[in-house]
Amino acid sequence: MDFLQLATDRYSVRSFSNRPIEPEKMDRILKAGQVAPTAVNFQPQKIYILKSKEAMDKIHSLTRFAYNAPMVLLFCADLSKAWKSSAEPGYNTGEMDVSIVCTHMMLEAWELGIGSVWVRGFDARQVAKAFDLPEHIKPICLLPIGYPSKDSVPYAEWHSSYRPLSETVEER
Numbered sequence: 487m488d489f490l491q492l493a494t495d496r497y498s499v500r501s502f503s504n505r506p507i508e509p510e511k512m513d514r515i516l517k518a519g520q521v522a523p524t525a526v527n528f529q530p531q532k533i534y535i536l537k538s539k540e541a542m543d544k545i546h547s548l549t550r551f552a553y554n555a556p557m558v559l560l561f562c563a564d565l566s567k568a569w570k571s572s573a574e575p576g577y578n579t580g581e582m583d584v585s586i587v588c589t590h591m592m593l594e595a596w597e598l599g600i601g602s603v604w605v606r607g608f609d610a611r612q613v614a615k616a617f618d619l620p621e622h623i624k625p626i627c628l629l630p631i632g633y634p635s636k637d638s639v640p641y642a643e644w645h646s647s648y649r650p651l652s653e654t655v656e657e658r
């Protein structure tokens with residue numbers, strides 16, 4: 487599929503069917519994340535696949551945005567691996583790196599007919615505590631993922647409303 491068409495067609499899926507994701511498709515989605523660019527290729531992503539009843543109950547108690555997805559990916563940055571700036575003390579690229587990984591996976595999923603929605607509506611401290619994450623593993627986002635239900639539709643007012651390029655792009 488033409489990439490721009492794929493990127494334009496993709497929308498946040500918030501209503502899922504209970505059809506499980508085939509293992510070979512999941513492998514492709516994970517591979518798309520593995521090949522994503524990260525600063526100095528440090529690959530600080532840590533991805534937890536939440537699908538057990540216990541993990542799903544937990545995530546539903548921490549966010550109302552897991553919807554009815556059969557599986558939720560919890561994307562974290564391993565701050566012990568992320569690139570750190572010597573020029574800007576305190577700055578690291580963990581969140582940026584993990585966001586690129588997540589974007590690759592979201593788009594590969596869409597190419598396979600699998601929907602997802604990027605979620606940051608949660609308290610990272612509560613998620614870290616509930617999943618017993620070590621101090622250096624920082625939750626970045628969630629990706630509820632699965633086949634869209636038959637009645638899945640984009641939130642039209644969000645999905646296809648774009649600021650004009652003249653507002654968001656400036657030549658200097």
Ligand SMILES: Cc1cc2nc3c(=O)[nH]c(=O)nc-3n(C[C@H](O)[C@H](O)[C@H](O)COP(=O)(O)O)c2cc1C
Nearest residue numbers: 496497498551603604605606607640641644645646
């Ligand atoms: C950083 C980020 C955080 C988001 N958090 C949430 C969220 O917590 N809950 C939700 O339903 N959607 C969330 N979204 C999805 C956006 O609302 C959605 O991508 C945007 O409105 C554009 O719509 P579309 O993805 O259907 O094209 C988030 C998206 C991004 C990129």
